[in-house]
Amino acid sequence: MKPSKLAILVTALMLPPCGVVSADEKQNLKSKKPAVSHGHRGAKTFHIDHLDGATITYIRPDLSSQSITPLMGKVTIPVSGVDNYHALVVEKDWGDHKEVIIRYQYMFGRPSKQNPVKLTAAQKSEFEIVPDPLPREHYRYHSQQTWGFLARYQGELLSNHPLILTTSNGSQQTLYTDEHGRVTFEIPDDFPGLTEGERSKETAQLTISGEYQQNDMNHSTQLVADYRVNPSHWQSTELGLLVLGIGFLAGGYLGQNLKKRDKKA
Amino acid sequence: MSTLNLSVIRKLVQISAFVFFVYGGLITGYYLEEKLSGALPALSCAYDFQGSDLCTLIPIQHQMDHRLGETIAKGGNLLMGVMPTLITLGTFLVLFVILNKAFCGWLCPLGTFQELLQMIGQKIGLQRQESLSKSLVAKVRPVKWFILVLLVFGFPLLTGMGMLNHDLGDPFCKICPSRILTTLATGSTEQLHVDTANVTTITLTLFADFLFGLMLALGLTLRQPFCRICPMLALHAVFRKMGLLRLIKNASPRCDRCGLCAKACPMDIHEIHTDMTSRNVTFEDCTLCGRCVEFCPDKDVLQLKYAFIPIFRADPHYFKKRKKAQTNWEKQSLLNWFGNKGSNSRAEPS
Ligand code: SF4
Ligand code: SF4
Ligand code: SF4
Numbered sequence: 336m337k338p339s340k341l342a343i344l345v346t347a348l349m350l351p352p353c354g355v356v357s358a359d360e361k362q363n364l365k366s367k368k369p370a371v372s373h374g375h376r377g378a379k380t381f382h383i384d385h386l387d388g389a390t391i392t393y394i395r396p397d398l399s400s401q402s403i404t405p406l407m408g409k410v411t412i413p414v415s416g417v418d419n420y421h422a423l424v425v426e427k428d429w430g431d432h433k434e435v436i437i438r439y440q441y442m443f444g445r446p447s448k449q450n451p452v453k454l455t456a457a458q459k460s461e462f463e464i465v466p467d468p469l470p471r472e473h474y475r476y477h478s479q480q481t482w483g484f485l486a487r488y489q490g491e492l493l494s495n496h497p498l499i500l501t502t503s504n505g506s507q508q509t510l511y512t513d514e515h516g517r518v519t520f521e522i523p524d525d526f527p528g529l530t531e532g533e534r535s536k537e538t539a540q541l542t543i544s545g546e547y548q549q550n551d552m553n554h555s556t557q558l559v560a561d562y563r564v565n566p567s568h569w570q571s572t573e574l575g576l577l578v579l580g581i582g583f584l585a586g587g588y589l590g591q592n593l594k595k596r597d598k599k600a
Numbered sequence: 601m602s603t604l605n606l607s608v609i610r611k612l613v614q615i616s617a618f619v620f621f622v623y624g625g626l627i628t629g630y631y632l633e634e635k636l637s638g639a640l641p642a643l644s645c646a647y648d649f650q651g652s653d654l655c656t657l658i659p660i661q662h663q664m665d666h667r668l669g670e671t672i673a674k675g676g677n678l679l680m681g682v683m684p685t686l687i688t689l690g691t692f693l694v695l696f697v698i699l700n701k702a703f704c705g706w707l708c709p710l711g712t713f714q715e716l717l718q719m720i721g722q723k724i725g726l727q728r729q730e731s732l733s734k735s736l737v738a739k740v741r742p743v744k745w746f747i748l749v750l751l752v753f754g755f756p757l758l759t760g761m762g763m764l765n766h767d768l769g770d771p772f773c774k775i776c777p778s779r780i781l782t783t784l785a786t787g788s789t790e791q792l793h794v795d796t797a798n799v800t801t802i803t804l805t806l807f808a809d810f811l812f813g814l815m816l817a818l819g820l821t822l823r824q825p826f827c828r829i830c831p832m833l834a835l836h837a838v839f840r841k842m843g844l845l846r847l848i849k850n851a852s853p854r855c856d857r858c859g860l861c862a863k864a865c866p867m868d869i870h871e872i873h874t875d876m877t878s879r880n881v882t883f884e885d886c887t888l889c890g891r892c893v894e895f896c897p898d899k900d901v902l903q904l905k906y907a908f909i910p911i912f913r914a915d916p917h918y919f920k921k922r923k924k925a926q927t928n929w930e931k932q933s934l935l936n937w938f939g940n941k942g943s944n945s946r947a948e949p950s
Contacts, residue, residue, distance in 0.1 A: 450633045571793055582810035582817070584813075585817070586814040589818060
């Protein structure tokens with residue numbers, strides 16, 4: 336596989352979502368004072384290398400789109416005004432090689448009333464890797480989780496096709512799509528320096544990439560997304576079960592007491 | 601037909617609703633946009649990815665935190681800040697007007713689960729706590745209001761205003777038994793945990809797990825233990841006069857104050873027996889289950905009415921059959937079965 340010439344370095348702050356989120360996504364552990372949660376409806380900025388000649392399209396949940404002009408290697412996604420996933424598609428034609436990077440970004444605003452499937456189903460480039468499904472609104476990819484992805488060329492699913500998962504923490508894994516063009520990757524639990532029992536709000540970037548040769552044209556595609564530390568590092572199911580058991584015993588005791596009290600009465 | 605009574609019909613509806621609300625997302629879809637109302641007046645949980653809808657309490661908490669709270673903190677337009685909550689409450693009300701508190705008695709997955717626990721308790725021979733005393737009921741009743749005001753509205757609002765830490769942005773969800781129940785029902789243990797991130801998360805998760813265990817055990821001997829402190833019941837109580845389905849009492853001239861209705865009531869609403877003046881007796885804790893109507897022996901004294909149309913009325917013939925069916929049902933327990941087996945084997949000559 337050829338090394339990617341376009342590189343996307345996402346430095347946009349992944350601001351806290353307002354829906355169903357785990358609290359770990361929202362609080363700076365080191366912050367002692369509670370802070371006002373700032374608006375998360377603003378524009379987001381991405382740094383992308385080798386942008387000259389690239390076309391950048393920003394697609395809203397209703398599939399309306401606009402071109403974006405980068406400014407000094409930076410792409411700023413404008414405020415959309417509606418919530419739900421939006422897609423940022425960066426394409427560059429190198430002559431014998433077409434390259435595309437796609438990122439699905441959750442934006443906040445008034446309800447878009449659109450189903451994210453509409454966005455994933457739409458063809459955004461000739462060769463693309465599509466999340467199947469996208470994390471539900473307000474959720475995120477986390478390490479240790481298994482997620483599905485589809486490989487499509489001109490809307491057709493590609494079976495038995497190699498896709499590579501790489502992470503900014505240094506992991507790499509290659510898998511082949513099944514007969515339905517789908518592959519499931521387990522996101523590596525590869526954050527360095529975690530302390531068990533302590534919450535971490537670190538994020539890293541995962542990239543799923545693939546190549547496809549059609550006639551003389553080589554297509555390469557990357558799907559990029561952020562992922563976070565799995566909360567199981569600071570959430571214990573065993574302890575939860577133990578406490579549930581204690582609650583059960585307490586409930587049994589309370590139930591018996593109520594019964595006795597009733598009999599006396 | 602002797603076996604098909606209102607309780608049996610209700611059980612069938614409850615089981616279907618449980619399956620639909622806990623697993624129906626497999627049909628309706630996985631994304632929030634695909635959920636039915638987004639403001640259901642029952643505890644169908646948003647944390648259950650296979651669910652078909654989500655309860656109204658989660659958007660309210662998030663809107664208090666991220667919309668109204670933040671708007672107040674920034675000195676923004678209050679109307680804009682409160683608008684999402686008004687829309688959520690509006691959706692809730694549209695549904696609520698149709699079925700009123702029957703969302704609890706007929707559709708809520710957690711309500712159904714507690715009834716199931718009580719049936720298990722009865723079947724394994726644990727004696728059922730018949731009715732709680734008036735004084736205990738009176739002490740417990742305000743708890744649901746405190747939970748509604750503090751955990752659903754207050755803490756999330758203060759969090760949005762920057763006065764509390766972010767882990768208190770949705771405190772009711774963090775202790776809600778439906779979150780643990782419905783996710784466990786889909787085979788996920790993700791929501792049953794102790795979160796050691798900080799003191800707030802430790803406290804909330806310890807409390808949630810303890811409360812769930814407590815509910816499991818109490819549910820075996822006491823009817824609807826969590827419902828009695830459920831903030832959704834309190835939210836229903838605020839709007840209960842607007843619902844089309846109502847519990848009506850025509851006390852005079854036939855009610856002879858036998859008290860059978862109050863005994864049958866799973867929420868121990870003693871007033872259903874003692875109140876001889878109100879006509880609409882859909883009290884704040886009522887779940888419109890209709891058991892009091894079934895067990896009222898006096899013709900037409902208690903009625904379930906939809907708008908002005910009676911849909912189920914107390915009737916002495918029905919009462920007799922229903923009582924008999926109940927006695928037979930209660931006789932069938934493991935304890936009785938073993939007892940009978942024991943006495944049979946003793947009776948049989950060796
Ligand atoms: S945790 Fe409880 S209150 Fe929160 S969404 Fe689930 S059912 Fe509703
Ligand atoms: S009161 Fe009971 S039945 Fe009603 S919403 Fe709460 S748990 Fe469900
Ligand atoms: S008052 Fe009647 S309808 Fe209401 S909860 Fe009690 S038994 Fe059910």
